[in-house]
Amino acid sequence: MTDTGPAHAGSATALRICPFCEATCGLTLTIDDGRVTGARGDRDDVFSAGFLCPKGASFAELDNDPDRLRAPMVRRDGVLTEVTWDEAFAAAAEGLGAAVRDHGGASVGVYLGNPNAHTVAGALYPPLIVRGLGTRHVYSASTLDQMPKHVSLGLMFGSPVAFTVPDLDRTDYLVIIGANPLVSNGSLATAADFPGKLRRLRKRGGRLVVIDPARTRTAELADRHLAPRPGSDAALLFAVVHVLFAEGLVDLGTVGDHVAGLDELRSLATDFAPEAVAAYCGVDAADIETLARELAAAPTAAVYGRVGTSTVEFGTLGSWLVDVVNVLTGNLDRPGGVMFPMSPVAPAPRGHRPGRGFSTGRWHSRVSGHPEVLSELPVAALAEEIETPGEGQIKAMVTIAGNPVLSAPDGERLDRALDTVEFMISVDPYLNETTRHADVILPPPPPSQSPHFDFALNNLAVRNNARYSPPALPLQGRPDEAEILSRIALVLYGIGHDGDPALVDEQVIATTLTKETADANSPVAGRAVDELIALLPAGPGYERRLDMMLRIGAYGDAFGARPGGLTLAALKAAPHGIDLGPLQPRLPDLLRTPSGRIELAPPQLVSDAARLRDALGRRGDGFVLIGRRHLRSNNSWMHNLPALSGGSNRCTLQIHPDDASELGLTDTAIVKGPGGELVVPVEVTDDIRRGVLSLPHGWGHDRAGTGQTLAAAQPGVNVNQLNDGSVLDPLSGTSVLNGIPVVVGPAS
Numbered sequence: 118m119t120d121t122g123p124a125h126a127g128s129a130t131a132l133r134i135c136p137f138c139e140a141t142c143g144l145t146l147t148i149d150d151g152r153v154t155g156a157r158g159d160r161d162d163v164f165s166a167g168f169l170c171p172k173g174a175s176f177a178e179l180d181n182d183p184d185r186l187r188a189p190m191v192r193r194d195g196v197l198t199e200v201t202w203d204e205a206f207a208a209a210a211e212g213l214g215a216a217v218r219d220h221g222g223a224s225v226g227v228y229l230g231n232p233n234a235h236t237v238a239g240a241l242y243p244p245l246i247v248r249g250l251g252t253r254h255v256y257s258a259s260t261l262d263q264m265p266k267h268v269s270l271g272l273m274f275g276s277p278v279a280f281t282v283p284d285l286d287r288t289d290y291l292v293i294i295g296a297n298p299l300v301s302n303g304s305l306a307t308a309a310d311f312p313g314k315l316r317r318l319r320k321r322g323g324r325l326v327v328i329d330p331a332r333t334r335t336a337e338l339a340d341r342h343l344a345p346r347p348g349s350d351a352a353l354l355f356a357v358v359h360v361l362f363a364e365g366l367v368d369l370g371t372v373g374d375h376v377a378g379l380d381e382l383r384s385l386a387t388d389f390a391p392e393a394v395a396a397y398c399g400v401d402a403a404d405i406e407t408l409a410r411e412l413a414a415a416p417t418a419a420v421y422g423r424v425g426t427s428t429v430e431f432g433t434l435g436s437w438l439v440d441v442v443n444v445l446t447g448n449l450d451r452p453g454g455v456m457f458p459m460s461p462v463a464p465a466p467r468g469h470r471p472g473r474g475f476s477t478g479r480w481h482s483r484v485s486g487h488p489e490v491l492s493e494l495p496v497a498a499l500a501e502e503i504e505t506p507g508e509g510q511i512k513a514m515v516t517i518a519g520n521p522v523l524s525a526p527d528g529e530r531l532d533r534a535l536d537t538v539e540f541m542i543s544v545d546p547y548l549n550e551t552t553r554h555a556d557v558i559l560p561p562p563p564p565s566q567s568p569h570f571d572f573a574l575n576n577l578a579v580r581n582n583a584r585y586s587p588p589a590l591p592l593q594g595r596p597d598e599a600e601i602l603s604r605i606a607l608v609l610y611g612i613g614h615d616g617d618p619a620l621v622d623e624q625v626i627a628t629t630l631t632k633e634t635a636d637a638n639s640p641v642a643g644r645a646v647d648e649l650i651a652l653l654p655a656g657p658g659y660e661r662r663l664d665m666m667l668r669i670g671a672y673g674d675a676f677g678a679r680p681g682g683l684t685l686a687a688l689k690a691a692p693h694g695i696d697l698g699p700l701q702p703r704l705p706d707l708l709r710t711p712s713g714r715i716e717l718a719p720p721q722l723v724s725d726a727a728r729l730r731d732a733l734g735r736r737g738d739g740f741v742l743i744g745r746r747h748l749r750s751n752n753s754w755m756h757n758l759p760a761l762s763g764g765s766n767r768c769t770l771q772i773h774p775d776d777a778s779e780l781g782l783t784d785t786a787i788v789k790g791p792g793g794e795l796v797v798p799v800e801v802t803d804d805i806r807r808g809v810l811s812l813p814h815g816w817g818h819d820r821a822g823t824g825q826t827l828a829a830a831q832p833g834v835n836v837n838q839l840n841d842g843s844v845l846d847p848l849s850g851t852s853v854l855n856g857i858p859v860v861v862g863p864a865s
Contacts, residue, residue: 141584253480326341350431352389369444420455627650743855743856756816770797772800790839
């Protein structure tokens, strides 16, 4: 029998949503004597139906990793030393308070890493810390990954989180560009068992096209694989747009009445005929024409792009053109095309109305003048903002679940810069390449002792659902992550670290409900705030906030006004989750552009298209570098688990056999880029096109003073050290991590 609550002594099982990647698979944990000893797929999970990848299967190893910090650390006489929680919070309050007192909250930088998207606390509390500081020095993994997609969505639809995801279960023709979901499990498209969905697409007679410079595992499954030069995706997609217009294949379908800018887009595409882009892309014009015609002819079709279309020179243009093609072929907001998920905590629909639209550049970085995007500055600017004296210089840092020394360009420079800040707090379970600089490290509890609800990833799900995992094991005399972050917030709001952390959640609840009750279109309009607060369940503050968000959300019970609607109690009573059905058309309710229409030709993108047109004359004769994913790896924090080491999860330089032969490469190569050089083992493979090299990211665990034993024994090299961070996608501030020109030769 499954025990869905906290497990104690003896043997039991507990249900849990996997927090390791975007697939959000349901797990059944085996617990013996208060310790997780195994994990298998939950066959009854409404979203994943038992699917499990090697990362999820390693849950017990990560939960019990002996290198995981179990107690906080404070730097004393230059040495990080274990202390009590009271001592750690006092040290955090003293150091952070001094920085704010001496230099102002605006002098504190905040870095948010990828794992924040996978935890309840990471979703709810960092914005309160940023607001308490009043800082504009906010940096995150977004400008190393998906920020171009946020910008393109914001400019097209008026909302940077109006994500379009492929309707994998119903599409007839799927184009995957710059992604390898058989290995990554999907990204910006939350789909448990992405590999199975692709196989079922093929089985029902659908077709799969993969566009990627490497013949990945996903490409091996495809009906057709196009291998363009890295970074040329936007030009290739523009050529598809050209063919659709030139051959009269444009059919907007049901969204036709909601589209603006069609004529301007047609004019813009004139310069991107397949013959004009073929040499630049390294793809035959006939293949581009075939792709356009098949997309237009398919009963339903979806184009899905990811890191390969994002972390490149024209990342925002490529992200925009993915959805432009979906619009022009009539596949936006229709079953089998690309659709907009409805998260269980998304606001209840309030009817079609124009919005304020989306803008960037409300402020700029101090040194290089990079524009703000989504209230963030580019990670590539972080080091110079620490190093450069003057008003607004970063004097202190707060990092939450991140390791930018490995994930950002020119980590050696950032490594040196972090060593100069006056005070640094890290909320992180590991002593890693970044947190080794901290003066205080506050480790969150392991996943088994933490709740789980996908605040962000439900907004990307290929099928609407709601699932909640309470902690599987009780906390053992320590604070949870919500309390850790709340106590930091209490310091910033003048209450002090020893105040009641519940105050943070209650303030958010009161503020949110006050706003909702004043909104005539809210499901709780006109009701008394105190009455609504009294209906929230007793329990941790994060659960009270979640219950509030569910109840005023799209499926919620509106605090009793819609009986049978979602509440936290309903989720707890359905431990395998609640299926909310397939994706449904949602336009025009979600449009928030000032015109109330889909903007196909936003001025910012029209202007940047000229830069792409000018690039078509380039002829790249040298080598360029791309990254790659491994099935047994996600980011740097997963390299310390024995179950995920070895096999294909190796830090090697992939190169085509003909290139290796011409260069005389056999065992080891030296690779030189704008930011430095690396010596790396060679892996010769015909799965990559000529002129392209590939190195995985997240490696380089060779610095002293870290605490990950296995990772340090198999350190690999940091691919981002080849990158000096000087080249960004100008519209999003995203570092160009793929398509970097490099020089390669034998290592003597």
